[in-house]
Amino acid sequence: MKVEEKLFKTKFKADAHEHCHLKIKDREICLKCDTKPCTAFCPAQVYTWEKDKIIVGYENCLECGSCRIACPYYNIEWRYPRGGFGVQYRMG
Amino acid sequence: MAQEKFDCIIVGAGPAGLSAGYTLAKAGLSAVIIERGDYPGAKTVMGGILYSQAIGEIIPDFYKEAPLERPITEQRVMVLTGESSLQLGYKTKEFAQAPYNSFSVLRAQFDGWFAQKVDQAGVMVIPKTVVDTVLKENNRVVGIQTEQGETLYGDCVLACDGINSLLSQKAGLHQEWQPQDVALAVKEVLTLPKEKIQDRFNLENNQGCAIEFMGTISKGMTGIGFLYTNKESISLGIGCLLSDYQKSLIKPYDLIEEVKSHPAIKRFIDGAKTEEYLAHLIPEGGFYRLPPLYTDGMLVCGDAALLVNSIHREGSNLAMKSGVLAAQTVIEAKGRKDFSSKTLSSYKKRLQKSFVIQDLKKYRKMPQLLHTRNELFSRYPQLASEIAAELLRVDGRPKAEKEKKIIKKIFETHSLCGWGKMLFDFWRATR
Numbered sequence: 001m002k003v004e005e006k007l008f009k010t011k012f013k014a015d016a017h018e019h020c021h022l023k024i025k026d027r028e029i030c031l032k033c034d035t036k037p038c039t040a041f042c043p044a045q046v047y048t049w050e051k052d053k054i055i056v057g058y059e060n061c062l063e064c065g066s067c068r069i070a071c072p073y074y075n076i077e078w079r080y081p082r083g084g085f086g087v088q089y090r091m092g
Numbered sequence: 093m094a095q096e097k098f099d100c101i102i103v104g105a106g107p108a109g110l111s112a113g114y115t116l117a118k119a120g121l122s123a124v125i126i127e128r129g130d131y132p133g134a135k136t137v138m139g140g141i142l143y144s145q146a147i148g149e150i151i152p153d154f155y156k157e158a159p160l161e162r163p164i165t166e167q168r169v170m171v172l173t174g175e176s177s178l179q180l181g182y183k184t185k186e187f188a189q190a191p192y193n194s195f196s197v198l199r200a201q202f203d204g205w206f207a208q209k210v211d212q213a214g215v216m217v218i219p220k221t222v223v224d225t226v227l228k229e230n231n232r233v234v235g236i237q238t239e240q241g242e243t244l245y246g247d248c249v250l251a252c253d254g255i256n257s258l259l260s261q262k263a264g265l266h267q268e269w270q271p272q273d274v275a276l277a278v279k280e281v282l283t284l285p286k287e288k289i290q291d292r293f294n295l296e297n298n299q300g301c302a303i304e305f306m307g308t309i310s311k312g313m314t315g316i317g318f319l320y321t322n323k324e325s326i327s328l329g330i331g332c333l334l335s336d337y338q339k340s341l342i343k344p345y346d347l348i349e350e351v352k353s354h355p356a357i358k359r360f361i362d363g364a365k366t367e368e369y370l371a372h373l374i375p376e377g378g379f380y381r382l383p384p385l386y387t388d389g390m391l392v393c394g395d396a397a398l399l400v401n402s403i404h405r406e407g408s409n410l411a412m413k414s415g416v417l418a419a420q421t422v423i424e425a426k427g428r429k430d431f432s433s434k435t436l437s438s439y440k441k442r443l444q445k446s447f448v449i450q451d452l453k454k455y456r457k458m459p460q461l462l463h464t465r466n467e468l469f470s471r472y473p474q475l476a477s478e479i480a481a482e483l484l485r486v487d488g489r490p491k492a493e494k495e496k497k498i499i500k501k502i503f504e505t506h507s508l509c510g511w512g513k514m515l516f517d518f519w520r521a522t523r
Contacts, residue, residue: 084220092199
């Protein structure tokens with residue numbers, strides 16, 4: 001089962017793009033980052049590296065907080081989605 | 093929100109916050125709980141075992157009405173390697189009777205019920221509201237501000253906002269956690285008909301099974317997996333240190349797929365459908381990493397204070413106990429009309445007197461040992477599996493020869509001295 005299929009099973013209430021709760025502080029830093037671990041450890045594959053650029057698929061974020069703690073450069077600004085938005089666990 | 097003042101403002105409607113709210117309400121104090129999710133439970137994740145003792149102290153008859161899955165009557169530990177597994181288990185009918193030992197639960201449902209009980213007791217739970225920061229006057233916490241800029245004042249603020257407690261960071265209580273302080277757990281809830289669950293796990297209608305597994309399945313990362321039976325679903329997951337994920341570049345969703353395909357797990361979940369996929373961080377730092385638990389006008393409870401006993405995979409019970417003890421501290425402070433850190437420091441003393449900090453202290457050396465004794469997730473399980481295979485395989489070779497081979501294997505891993513040191517290290521880490 002692919003991660004996309006897994007995420008499809010989980011309910012999300014995505015907020016509009018201007019309220020995106022994850023931000024790359026400095027995109028230059030990602031260019032210097034060798035292993036880009038966020039593209040591996042993020043359980044929702046929020047971070048993907050495409051054409052020399054980090055793409056942030058915040059809509060699928062499971063709000064675990066890993067990227068805030070384990071980005072080697074602390075280059076990810078992590079907030080909670082606005083009240084009521086984001087992941088909506090039905091089972092937990 | 094009206095500009096009124098509460099005795100206590102609780103941030104987060106999880107086990108810590110709800111336990112605190114209930115305790116305060118019963119003592120006649122005014123409190124409010126602010127929750128960022130659409131409903132209590134929308135953001136909560138746990139493996140899925142709820143311990144009766146902790147919730148029973150708050151609501152003694154909880155098991156008569158709470159949405160619980162199955163009382164856990166059997167616990168198994170499995171060591172998984174390659175295609176093999178080594179198992180140990182304990183089953184008793186005693187755990188199938190009141191007051192019960194533990195239950196499997198689905199937290200979104202359980203938290204909803206608990207929040208309702210708290211609401212009935214007189215504490216309002218306000219959902220869909222993110223608390224942005226604490227309000228301070230003369231360097232003491234006097235309230236909170238929501239993301240919409242609304243302010244709310246209270247004599248005391250309880251940070252019960254979980255492992256990602258941005259609030260206690262903003263209040264200046266601690267810095268960011270380190271990747272080795274937390275485990276990243278991924279979990280799937282898989283639906284399966286009741287009859288199949290009961291057949292596959294050898295259970296009666298009112299019995300449940302909890303399995304923990306470790307071994308080379310975590311690919312050398314410090315980690316433990318779990319499988320819990322619910323009424324008509326299975327909670328299956330694995331958690332490994334975030335620092336190990338960071339180094340190994342293993343993808344958690346790939347790892348859980350490997351778990352699902354291991355021969356010891358596969359048949360349990362055969363035909364089951366993934367109903368939900370979840371991820372969460374679990375505190376692992378233990379006693380030495382505990383942050384400050386109080387400051388002027390504020391207390392920190394549950395996961396927000398890293399109160400998790402990862403050795404016994406207990407967390408929600410520590411959260412509930414800490415919520416109750418925080419509430420008792422607030423009640424005492426209210427009586428004295430003094431919410432200074434000096435008065436609130438009795439929260440820490442209460443925790444120290446309870447199992448919460450005593451257990452964390454007992455295992456204080458464990459997290460460090462697990463970092464350095466990586467063999468526990470690589471060579472040791474492999475060795476155990478090889479020994480079992482050698483002992484059980486009937487192949488015409490004399491037993492004495494087999495014994496020799498096993499002893500050789502054992503001492504290829506460590507010398508006698510090395511094994512002695514290993515055992516001593518683990519013994520000492522639990523003293």
